[in-house]
Amino acid sequence: MQASKEPKNRMPQNIIAFLHNLFYPLDYFRFLGADRYTSLKIRIILLGAIFSLVPLFIVVTISYFWFQQILKDDFRNQFKWEIGNTKQSIESFLDERLSGLRFLSSAYTYEQLSDQKILADVFSKFKRDFSGLVDIGVIDSNGIQRSYIGPYHLEGRDYANQDWFHEIVVRSSYVSDVFMGYRRMPHFAIAVKKDRPEKGNFWILRATIDEQKLTKYASSINLRENDDAFIVNHAGILQTSSRFHGNVLEKLKEKFALPQEGISVKEVKELNNDQSFHGYAYIKNSPWILVATINSTPYGKIPEIFRSELLVISILSILIGITVIIAMTQIVVNRMKIADQQREEAIAQTEHASKMASIGRLAAGVAHEINNPLAIINEKAGLMKDILEASENLQNNKNKFLVLLTGIFESVKRCRTVTHRLLGFSRRMDLGHDLIDLNDTIREVLEFLEKEILYRNINLKLNLMENLPKVETDKGQVQQVFLNIINNAIDAVEEGGQIEVYSALKEGKFVQISIRDNGIGIPKDKLKHSFEPFYTTKEKGRGTGLGLSISYGIMQRLGGTILVESEVNKGTTFTVEVPIKAESA
Amino acid sequence: MSQTKVLLVDDEVEFVLALAERLQLRNYYVNTANNALEALGLIYKDPPDVIVLDLKIPGMDGIETLKTIKKFDPAIEVIMLTGHGDVRSVEEGMKSGAFEYIMKPIDIGELTSKIDKAHGKRKKE
Numbered sequence: 001m002q003a004s005k006e007p008k009n010r011m012p013q014n015i016i017a018f019l020h021n022l023f024y025p026l027d028y029f030r031f032l033g034a035d036r037y038t039s040l041k042i043r044i045i046l047l048g049a050i051f052s053l054v055p056l057f058i059v060v061t062i063s064y065f066w067f068q069q070i071l072k073d074d075f076r077n078q079f080k081w082e083i084g085n086t087k088q089s090i091e092s093f094l095d096e097r098l099s100g101l102r103f104l105s106s107a108y109t110y111e112q113l114s115d116q117k118i119l120a121d122v123f124s125k126f127k128r129d130f131s132g133l134v135d136i137g138v139i140d141s142n143g144i145q146r147s148y149i150g151p152y153h154l155e156g157r158d159y160a161n162q163d164w165f166h167e168i169v170v171r172s173s174y175v176s177d178v179f180m181g182y183r184r185m186p187h188f189a190i191a192v193k194k195d196r197p198e199k200g201n202f203w204i205l206r207a208t209i210d211e212q213k214l215t216k217y218a219s220s221i222n223l224r225e226n227d228d229a230f231i232v233n234h235a236g237i238l239q240t241s242s243r244f245h246g247n248v249l250e251k252l253k254e255k256f257a258l259p260q261e262g263i264s265v266k267e268v269k270e271l272n273n274d275q276s277f278h279g280y281a282y283i284k285n286s287p288w289i290l291v292a293t294i295n296s297t298p299y300g301k302i303p304e305i306f307r308s309e310l311l312v313i314s315i316l317s318i319l320i321g322i323t324v325i326i327a328m329t330q331i332v333v334n335r336m337k338i339a340d341q342q343r344e345e346a347i348a349q350t351e352h353a354s355k356m357a358s359i360g361r362l363a364a365g366v367a368h369e370i371n372n373p374l375a376i377i378n379e380k381a382g383l384m385k386d387i388l389e390a391s392e393n394l395q396n397n398k399n400k401f402l403v404l405l406t407g408i409f410e411s412v413k414r415c416r417t418v419t420h421r422l423l424g425f426s427r428r429m430d431l432g433h434d435l436i437d438l439n440d441t442i443r444e445v446l447e448f449l450e451k452e453i454l455y456r457n458i459n460l461k462l463n464l465m466e467n468l469p470k471v472e473t474d475k476g477q478v479q480q481v482f483l484n485i486i487n488n489a490i491d492a493v494e495e496g497g498q499i500e501v502y503s504a505l506k507e508g509k510f511v512q513i514s515i516r517d518n519g520i521g522i523p524k525d526k527l528k529h530s531f532e533p534f535y536t537t538k539e540k541g542r543g544t545g546l547g548l549s550i551s552y553g554i555m556q557r558l559g560g561t562i563l564v565e566s567e568v569n570k571g572t573t574f575t576v577e578v579p580i581k582a583e584s585a
Numbered sequence: 586m587s588q589t590k591v592l593l594v595d596d597e598v599e600f601v602l603a604l605a606e607r608l609q610l611r612n613y614y615v616n617t618a619n620n621a622l623e624a625l626g627l628i629y630k631d632p633p634d635v636i637v638l639d640l641k642i643p644g645m646d647g648i649e650t651l652k653t654i655k656k657f658d659p660a661i662e663v664i665m666l667t668g669h670g671d672v673r674s675v676e677e678g679m680k681s682g683a684f685e686y687i688m689k690p691i692d693i694g695e696l697t698s699k700i701d702k703a704h705g706k707r708k709k710e
Binding site for chain 1: 597599600603604606607610641642643646668689690691693
């Protein structure tokens with residue numbers, strides 16, 4: 001890898017490292033379980049729980065608030081509708097009263113109504129239908145009260161300088177603010193103007209109505225404990241009594257941001273951080289505004305049923321989710337555990353099988369090595385027997401016999417070499433601590449493979465470093481490693497190929513043996529598998545795929561390493577590093 | 586009766602010489618070779634009736650040598666010689682046209698009877 005590429009790759013590498021930590025957090029989760037399967041289980045369960053419960057939690061929360069919002073909107077609409085209804089009731093109440101006065105003013109003439117008697121008659125008839133009617137009177141165009149029926153004696157009073165009089169001249173009908181009457185009863189006045197074109201002037205019919213009527217309408221709004229509803233005029237003077245905002249005709253204490261017209265509902269933050277709704281409705285043809293304040297927030301209380309249902313469903317989902325996650329994790333991790341155990345058993349078995357295979361190879365080699373000298377002995381002895389049978393004269397054949405016997409001794413010597421070597425080779429203790437010269441070990445191993453190397457015309461080069469320190473290790477095991485690797489090299493090269501063996505000292509701590517061949521090489525994708533058990537690139541039946549994995553295991557046990565480099569069609573180099581001092585493990 | 590011409594091919598010189606002498610004592614005409622090239626040269630120069638061929642010889646693999654011989658003259662019979670029970674090479678040799686095989690160390694009687702059988706077969710053809 002080139003150094004210049006690294007910064008570019010850092011980001012994905014960080015992500016990969018993060019994911020790796022997440023799934024293989026070697027240290028973070030170790031405390032959760034000494035057994036790696038237990039800690040794996042806990043990790044999977046935690047991850048599963050997070051990934052399944054977080055969305056559930058989000059959905060529940062969102063739906064909860066969403067439902068709350070729906071309730072609130074619903075409440076707001078209902079509130080607006082209620083205010084609108086009340087506004088219409090008050091308006092039609094006023095309309096009815098004004099229409100009644102207009103009817104009277106059309107049905108009777110000015111002269112008739114100016115008559116106290118007729119007016120009294122009209123008043124008594126009207127009072128039945130005109131609930132709340134307090135008094136009635138006629139005023140001429142000069143503002144002088146011409147006639148009056150009611151509890152007060154207002155005949156002859158001059159209204160010419162009062163505001164309402166000027167207003168009615170322009171607008172032909174009038175509804176007054178609430179005012180305190182002479183009997184300390186709040187009421188309000190309504191009036192209509194009737195023109196008299198023949199005389200070129202007009203007259204006014206005026207009636208006073210009890211304020212109680214308005215209060216009744218205002219309180220018809222569905223109110224709860226902390227709510228309030230009242231009517232106020234444009235100047236902020238209360239027209240009806242309120243629960244919390246003062247009595248009739250008092251100035252409104254709080255400031256209300258009164259809107260200009262129509263019906264509106266506002267959400268208001270109170271000082272104590274409570275939310276409340278304020279609703280306003282302008283009442284047509286009057287100086288009044290209907291105001292309602294709702295402080296109790298019933299919409300804030302999600303119905304108990306919904307809440308408990310949500311809770312039950314959430315808890316059930318969590319329980320089911322966690323149960324399923326735990327059960328699945330249990331199954332998966334247990335399967336993994338069983339698979340791992342089976343694999344370990346299989347490896348142990350094949351390690352044994354490989355030992356048997358190498359013993360078989362050894363036996364074949366030994367048989368060949370011993371059979372050849374035996375064959376020579378056989379022929380020489382046979383020849384001597386032939387000569388003895390053919391001739392009586394032993395003296396003539398004495399020299400011939402000596403030559404033959406020398407040959408027989410030579411062959412016996414060859415056999416002895418083989419058996420001695422074999423004894424040295426097979427003498428093995430479990431991880432013995434022999435003090436050996438690895439150069440000698442290499443030479444001994446090569447002696448076994450000599451024939452094979454010779455027959456296949458392989459060019460063997462030895463570049464052994466002299467005066468190597470002796471290493472303290474298990475001779476038999478190291479021999480097996482070298483035998484495996486050199487066997488592989490022999491299999492890898494063509495006839496006439498080349499195998500080189502180097503030995504060297506590394507860092508004063510290891511003796512390094514490299515075995516290089518110029519054979520077919522191992523492709524990159526297969527190289528990383530080369531130490532895995534059962535992995536072989538050799539043709540079927542030629543390799544068990546175990547030699548290297550066992551060699552690897554041996555080197556690990558001995559505290560050494562085994563490395564491989566390879567290039568296709570150029571060759572492979574195996575490097576074995578054996579520690580000089582055995583690890584006192 | 587004319588002598589049977591035998592060619593012994595094995596890389597063990599001592600073995601070949603001793604066996605040759607024993608066969609000569611039994612009235613065979615024997616040539617020896619220690620590797621494949623030498624053997625092929627002799628086959629060309631002095632074609633034998635029967636060849637006793639070791640399966641592991643330097644220069645060329647025994648099986649290859651066998652195939653070459655059979656290509657050169659299919660009538661020459663070959664008896665394979667094997668030092669150890671390499672069953673697979675023996676099977677391959679039999680398939681490639683060898684007449685017989687014999688294990689080392691050999692029994693001289695067995696060898697001569699196999700040579701005679703091979704030669705007899707050759708004569709009949």
